[in-house]
Amino acid sequence: MDSRPRKILIADDEPDILEIVSYNLGREGYEVYTARDGNEAIDRARLLHPDLIILDIMMPRKTGVEVCEILRSQPAFQDTLIIFLTALSDETSQIKGLETGADDYVSKPISPKVLISRVNALFRRSNHKENGKNIEVGNVVIDPVKFLVNIAGQDVVLAKKEFELLYLLASRPGRVFLRNEILSQVWGNDVIVGDRTIDVHIRKVRQKLGVDCITTVKGVGYKFEM
Amino acid sequence: MDSRPRKILIADDEPDILEIVSYNLGREGYEVYTARDGNEAIDRARLLHPDLIILDIMMPRKTGVEVCEILRSQPAFQDTLIIFLTALSDETSQIKGLETGADDYVSKPISPKVLISRVNALFRRSNHKENGKNIEVGNVVIDPVKFLVNIAGQDVVLAKKEFELLYLLASRPGRVFLRNEILSQVWGNDVIVGDRTIDVHIRKVRQKLGVDCITTVKGVGYKFEM
DNA sequence: TGTCCATGTTAACGTTATGTTTACACAAAA
DNA sequence: TTTTGTGTAAACATAACGTTAACATGGACA
Numbered sequence: 001m002d003s004r005p006r007k008i009l010i011a012d013d014e015p016d017i018l019e020i021v022s023y024n025l026g027r028e029g030y031e032v033y034t035a036r037d038g039n040e041a042i043d044r045a046r047l048l049h050p051d052l053i054i055l056d057i058m059m060p061r062k063t064g065v066e067v068c069e070i071l072r073s074q075p076a077f078q079d080t081l082i083i084f085l086t087a088l089s090d091e092t093s094q095i096k097g098l099e100t101g102a103d104d105y106v107s108k109p110i111s112p113k114v115l116i117s118r119v120n121a122l123f124r125r126s127n128h129k130e131n132g133k134n135i136e137v138g139n140v141v142i143d144p145v146k147f148l149v150n151i152a153g154q155d156v157v158l159a160k161k162e163f164e165l166l167y168l169l170a171s172r173p174g175r176v177f178l179r180n181e182i183l184s185q186v187w188g189n190d191v192i193v194g195d196r197t198i199d200v201h202i203r204k205v206r207q208k209l210g211v212d213c214i215t216t217v218k219g220v221g222y223k224f225e226m
Numbered sequence: 227m228d229s230r231p232r233k234i235l236i237a238d239d240e241p242d243i244l245e246i247v248s249y250n251l252g253r254e255g256y257e258v259y260t261a262r263d264g265n266e267a268i269d270r271a272r273l274l275h276p277d278l279i280i281l282d283i284m285m286p287r288k289t290g291v292e293v294c295e296i297l298r299s300q301p302a303f304q305d306t307l308i309i310f311l312t313a314l315s316d317e318t319s320q321i322k323g324l325e326t327g328a329d330d331y332v333s334k335p336i337s338p339k340v341l342i343s344r345v346n347a348l349f350r351r352s353n354h355k356e357n358g359k360n361i362e363v364g365n366v367v368i369d370p371v372k373f374l375v376n377i378a379g380q381d382v383v384l385a386k387k388e389f390e391l392l393y394l395l396a397s398r399p400g401r402v403f404l405r406n407e408i409l410s411q412v413w414g415n416d417v418i419v420g421d422r423t424i425d426v427h428i429r430k431v432r433q434k435l436g437v438d439c440i441t442t443v444k445g446v447g448y449k450f451e452m
Numbered sequence: 453t454g455t456c457c458a459t460g461t462t463a464a465c466g467t468t469a470t471g472t473t474t475a476c477a478c479a480a481a482a
Numbered sequence: 483t484t485t486t487g488t489g490t491a492a493a494c495a496t497a498a499c500g501t502t503a504a505c506a507t508g509g510a511c512a
Contacts, residue, residue, distance in 0.1 A: 147402045147443050159470055160445040194473055199488060201471085218480080218487065385459055420462055425499060427460085444469060444498060 038062020138226035237267035264288025364452035
């Protein structure tokens with residue numbers, strides 16, 4: 001449970017796609033790196049140890065499938081998330097992708113929105129694996145199983161969104177979450193809510209917790225710290 | 227009765243099947259491990275102590291039936307759930323499977339949906355096995371053998387579903403059960419019931435118990451606490 | 453066989469907590 | 483000063499739940 005932003009490596013031989021995807025994922029708060037072919041993807045993956053690798057299937061110097069197989073055969077990349085980009089939207093290649101150990105696939109032409117929501121969904125799912133564990137920061141204990149927040153021995157009951165918001169921020173203490181990130185993680189990508197909604201929820205959480213542990217970073221977002 | 231994800235070991239010599247099955251069970255929230263032959267299955271089973279083992283009958287280096295017999299002869303695997311995968315859908319091999327102590331069998335070709343529903347069903351049933359122990363929380367005693375709830379010395383009679391509902395919630399006091407969880411544990415995965423059904427049962431339980439020990443967590447579920 | 457009864461389920465409507473927006477105040481930066 | 487971004491309170495909208503009564507089902511029993 002660390003506070004660094006998530007690293008994403010995207011490998012595709014089309015510069016346009018690299019451009020669009022890295023721009024959009026960057027806006028979501030991810031740290032994006034790129035590779036232009038299969039070998040470069042492997043090299044950079046070993047250097048960077050990204051949390052997620054997005055692989056085009058059709059690439060020079062090793063296809064996405066080959067890259068995936070090679071990486072997956074190594075213990076260090078067992079848990080790395082992998083998404084395939086595929087022009088062939090037929091079932092066969094999709095199944096082949098999943099067989100080689102990909103976690104998801106997105107078919108071209110790529111819609112940034114779709115890709116982003118898939119990426120977020122994947123991270124959310126993999127986060128859930130880590131779930132069940134309480135988050136403890138200072139004298140604050142957040143228990144997602146009992147749906148309770150305990151501050152210095154005192155139980156505090158939060159509403160659903162309030163809880164999810166706090167849980168997100170506290171999952172990586174000290175890290176600043178952009179308003180965009182918060183929106184997509186707590187509210188989902190498809191939901192459109194007004195600008196003040198986050199503020200209001202932040203306020204309610206602050207109010208209910210009593211302790212001031214959520215810091216505003218003006219023009220950027222919010223972070224949790226004791 | 228803990229909250230860790232259930233471990234499933236699947237043994238088959240066809241990589242395609244391993245891939246498809248583990249992908250699908252993984253999506254269901256299970257922790258999936260694989261083995262490629264009979265001996266590997268035994269080794270991994272001893273290491274991992276899975277909750278459920280899915281065994282292909284036709285495997286190199288010990289058939290599924292042999293694996294099952296070996297494991298079942300050991301006390302540690304008396305209660306482990308075992309499902310056979312069989313290409314031979316004839317009655318004979320099915321009966322043989324159940325004789326050696328399998329809990330269920332699924333015939334190939336496998337439909338992920340079918341397998342998942344069988345797996346879920348098995349876990350549901352096995353949950354009931356663990357029952358029989360009284361649950362005591364505060365002055366509430368729940369006796370699944372006598373089918374009685376005793377509150378501060380006063381016996382209360384609940385209907386079947388009401389009892390199962392209360393038993394589930396009380397089995398982990400404080401823990402929030404999602405409506406989905408409640409549905410699949412009490413009603414089963416295949417049954418489709420309306421939205422208000424849970425509420426009504428919750429109400430009846432609350433009413434009959436007299437004490438308010440079931441808390442609503444809006445948008446999430448219910449939890450039992452004194 | 454038909455009636456009764458307990459249980460389970462649904463439908464309809466009431467109620468409340470929760471989520472969202474609006475409107476405006478305030479503070480810091482440009 | 484103007485602009486930009488956030489804090490706050492109150493008003494509003496609605497999803498989610500509670501409650502009741504009616505309907506369905508299956509077993510017990512005469």
